[in-house]
Amino acid sequence: MSEKVVIALGGNAILQPKQEATYENQLENVRKSSEVIARIAKQGHKVIITHGNGPQVGNILRQNEEAKHVVPALPLDVCSAESQGFIGYMMEQTLKNELIKAGLKRDVVGILTQTEVSLDDPAFENPDKPIGVFYDEEEAKQLAKEKGWVVAEDAGRGWRRVVPSPMPQSIVDAPTIKRLVESDAIVVACGGGGIPVVLNEDGTYQGVEAVIDKDRSGFRLAIETKADTFMILTDVKNVFVNYGKPDQKALGVISLEEAKQYQAEGQFSAGSMGPKMEAAIKFAELGGKAIICSLDEADLAMEGKAGTQIHN
Numbered sequence: 220m221s222e223k224v225v226i227a228l229g230g231n232a233i234l235q236p237k238q239e240a241t242y243e244n245q246l247e248n249v250r251k252s253s254e255v256i257a258r259i260a261k262q263g264h265k266v267i268i269t270h271g272n273g274p275q276v277g278n279i280l281r282q283n284e285e286a287k288h289v290v291p292a293l294p295l296d297v298c299s300a301e302s303q304g305f306i307g308y309m310m311e312q313t314l315k316n317e318l319i320k321a322g323l324k325r326d327v328v329g330i331l332t333q334t335e336v337s338l339d340d341p342a343f344e345n346p347d348k349p350i351g352v353f354y355d356e357e358e359a360k361q362l363a364k365e366k367g368w369v370v371a372e373d374a375g376r377g378w379r380r381v382v383p384s385p386m387p388q389s390i391v392d393a394p395t396i397k398r399l400v401e402s403d404a405i406v407v408a409c410g411g412g413g414i415p416v417v418l419n420e421d422g423t424y425q426g427v428e429a430v431i432d433k434d435r436s437g438f439r440l441a442i443e444t445k446a447d448t449f450m451i452l453t454d455v456k457n458v459f460v461n462y463g464k465p466d467q468k469a470l471g472v473i474s475l476e477e478a479k480q481y482q483a484e485g486q487f488s489a490g491s492m493g494p495k496m497e498a499a500i501k502f503a504e505l506g507g508k509a510i511i512c513s514l515d516e517a518d519l520a521m522e523g524k525a526g527t528q529i530h531n
């Protein structure tokens with residue numbers, strides 16, 4: 220049966236932790252992701268793809284800062300738009316090419332998406348979204364002193380610059396994205412969580428400096444486009460309970476109640492699996508099917524044969 224699916228691509232789908240952020244490395248990773256997404260398209264599903272931008276937006280911001288004596292630096296929301304544009308370009312092109320190779324005639328279109336946030340969001344006072352490259356603690360603290368950055372340790376992987384990450388309130392372009400996907404186009408949207416904007420009193424929008432979490436925006440996108448399935452792709456085949464311990468257990472098909480019970484036990488780490496499970500549970504609560512699985516098993520997971528699947 221054909222489903223409407225929102226697929227949120229994890230960081231590894233664009234750049235692996237130890238890789239240099241060259242165009243060639245990123246293009247090749249995105250191409251491999253597109254191979255898998257083409258298989259899902261071949262299954263006959265209507266597909267919306269969203270993706271992260273943490274490493275890329277951090278690098279663009281750094282390029283701006285390093286070159287500011289020559290070219291004026293641009294604000295973070297503009298860097299976010301730039302990263303969404305260049306990753307979207309790689310996805311559109313590689314996916315189109317994979318569809319051509321598979322003999323499938325489907326339009327692929329990228330939408331430079333704005334996401335509404337609230338200026339009252341406490342995240343503006345508490346930056347916690349890691350972006351850019353990893354540093355060791357000493358270097359990170361030195362950079363924080365020199366450049367006025369806020370830095371923090373990122374899930375045991377090293378130190379990174381952190382920026383505000385407000386909750387997405389709504390996806391400004393969701394009606395257009397919904398129309399496009401319902402016309403059978405494959406849509407790349409809301410990359411990097413979307414460009415953060417606030418609604419002015421007169422009903423107009425303006426950009427704000429932040430980076431939105433892609434799993435949270437992916438959830439909103441799935442709700443606002445009335446998707447049947449919300450699929451979060453990452454670098455583990457399943458969500459685990461007792462993760463990293465000798466008695467860790469992979470979760471397959473689980474009920475919403477089970478998922479909530481594990482969440483209440485604190486099984487999912489903040490900053491990695493925590494926000495993914497939070498988004499998946501909220502989607503299942505509203506009646507949809509939520510899947511968390513690895514990129515290479517995404518097509519199997521669509522058939523119910525892989526990954527962690529939360530059913531209401």
Ligand SMILES: Nc1ncnc2c1ncn2[C@@H]1O[C@H](COP(=O)(O)OP(=O)(O)O)[C@@H](O)[C@H]1O
Binds near residue numbers: 228231271488492
């Ligand atoms: N309970 C858990 N089950 C599975 N993975 C977990 C769990 N808790 C933390 N993780 C970690 O979450 C990581 C995925 O989160 P993250 O690195 O933020 O993903 P991405 O960059 O793909 O969006 C996995 O690589 C794993 O190390």
Ligand SMILES: NC(=O)OP(=O)(O)O
Binds near residue numbers: 272412434
């Ligand atoms: N915007 C965002 O959530 O990016 P990452 O997934 O790369 O952290």
